[in-house]
Amino acid sequence: MKKPIVINVENVSFSYGSHEVLKDLNLKVYEGDYIAVIGPNGGGKTTFTKLLLGLLTPTSGEIKIFGKEVIEARQQIGYLPQYINFNMDMPVNVFDIVLQGRLTPKKLFYSHEDKQIAHTQLEKMRISHLKNRKIKELSGGQRQRVLLARALAKQPKILILDEPTASIDPEGQKDIYDLLKALPLTKIIVSHDIQVLFEGVTRVAHINKTLYLHEDIDTSIHRKDGHFCEMELLDYIKSHTCSS
Ligand SMILES: Nc1ncnc2c1ncn2[C@@H]1O[C@H](COP(=O)(O)OP(=O)(O)O)[C@@H](O)[C@H]1O
Ligand SMILES: [Mg+2]
Numbered sequence: 001m002k003k004p005i006v007i008n009v010e011n012v013s014f015s016y017g018s019h020e021v022l023k024d025l026n027l028k029v030y031e032g033d034y035i036a037v038i039g040p041n042g043g044g045k046t047t048f049t050k051l052l053l054g055l056l057t058p059t060s061g062e063i064k065i066f067g068k069e070v071i072e073a074r075q076q077i078g079y080l081p082q083y084i085n086f087n088m089d090m091p092v093n094v095f096d097i098v099l100q101g102r103l104t105p106k107k108l109f110y111s112h113e114d115k116q117i118a119h120t121q122l123e124k125m126r127i128s129h130l131k132n133r134k135i136k137e138l139s140g141g142q143r144q145r146v147l148l149a150r151a152l153a154k155q156p157k158i159l160i161l162d163e164p165t166a167s168i169d170p171e172g173q174k175d176i177y178d179l180l181k182a183l184p185l186t187k188i189i190v191s192h193d194i195q196v197l198f199e200g201v202t203r204v205a206h207i208n209k210t211l212y213l214h215e216d217i218d219t220s221i222h223r224k225d226g227h228f229c230e231m232e233l234l235d236y237i238k239s240h241t242c243s244s
Helices: 046-054 070-076 094-102 110-125 140-153 170-181 194-198 230-239
Strands: 005-016 019-030 035-036 060-065 075-079 158-162 187-190 203-208 210-214
Touching: 005 046, 019 187, 019 203, 035 046, 046 060, 046 158, 046 187, 060 070, 060 094, 060 110, 075 140, 094 110, 094 140, 094 170, 110 140, 140 158, 140 170, 170 194
Parallel strands: 019 210, 035 187, 035 203, 075 158, 158 187
Antiparallel strands: 005 019, 005 060, 203 210
């Protein structure tokens, strides 16, 4: 039996002014899917995530999340944007930042439960020991884990990540992928790093103005002497040629 559809993108196009960036996208995301979004710079990946979050509205077509309008489903989505401008002099510590994930437009105070949830997420991201540190005292990988913990503190059903490992060293990247893999959520990750394809991803969406979905990626082909091999991946993708 097919799993329930969590996100349904139907015939979606988007333009910034007269510049059409996305054209006729279709995608059904099922519960528990882990979708990697790949494609060239400027291909429209970030724009696509912003449409899913309701930060932008399709020029035509429709997106439904849990069968509802995107705006109504927003509370169910945890998001890690591509760029975050941290004010490094912020007087807040790691715990405060994670706690912010509990904020809603109506909530003025944090409850005991909010604090417990924040603690649990810090543990899950294995950064409890950093809870009193300031953001400027952390490495790139540690910062990303703080932001992930904040996104998860919202207890979302869907997690959308836009190039979460772009500024992290390879070892730190592997750690983040391992943490993500273990999260039992519906996940969409934009990444330039094809390593992600071997870290539990179920399907790959290639976006370059249009969207092409690679189903059933075969992750058994990739490791040679413990390394994944880009050439083998390219061969594999070629042999499963895009039909659109
Ligand atoms: N706010 C904006 N206003 C106008 N054009 C934009 C804006 N944001 C992105 N673009 C353009 O839209 C295209 C897709 O950008 P983006 O979605 O950021 O691609 P990607 O994330 O795949 O690199 C690019 O040509 C970019 O210059
Ligand atoms: Mg981008």
